[in-house]
Amino acid sequence: xxxLCLAALIMAMAGCATTKGYQQKLDAWVxxxxxxxxxxxxxxxxxxxxxxxxGNTIYCYKSHRIETSPTEVYTNSRGGTSILSGSVYERxxxxxxxxxQDKIIYHYTFKGNxxxxxxxx
Numbered sequence: 001x002x003x004l005c006l007a008a009l010i011m012a013m014a015g016c017a018t019t020k021g022y023q024q025k026l027d028a029w030v031x032x033x034x035x036x037x038x039x040x041x042x043x044x045x046x047x048x049x050x051x052x053x054x055g056n057t058i059y060c061y062k063s064h065r066i067e068t069s070p071t072e073v074y075t076n077s078r079g080g081t082s083i084l085s086g087s088v089y090e091r092x093x094x095x096x097x098x099x100x101q102d103k104i105i106y107h108y109t110f111k112g113n114x115x116x117x118x119x120x121x
Contacts, residue, residue: 017116025117026095026108034059034103057103060096063114067091 029037037043037059046059071086091114098107 017118019115021117021119022093022110022115024120026110029097029105029108032105034099034105037097037105055101057099058096059099060094062092062094063112064090064092065114 034057038045043059043061047062048058048060050058050060052058067089069087069089072084074082074084076082091112093110093112093115095110095115096108097105098109099105
């Protein structure tokens with residue numbers, strides 16, 4: 001029962017955000033340029049930059065956060081007490097954009113349990 005409640009809480013907090021929605025968000029950047037990426041409020045300056053031997057560049061962004069659920073105490077009608085201890089959840093996402101020499105984004109990758117966004121249309 002506790003797992004079911006926890007799953008419902010996580011889904012409610014995510015606001016129906018999905019990996020598919022995140023992919024849609026990134027798809028919109030394909031064909032865009034480095035300047036727009038770096039100047040955007042969403043991405044900004046990358047956490048890591050890699051220069052490939054063919055002259056292409058990779059910009060990687062990382063996010064990391066910790067979520068907690070509270071400890072819950074239940075008392076039944078007979079005065080018995082049950083305690084459900086809180087939990088800690090680590091959430092992260094790494095997103096990398098691949099750019100050709102002309103600084104146009106042609107590909108991306110992402111990994112992590114927090115690579116989520118609301119689906120479009």
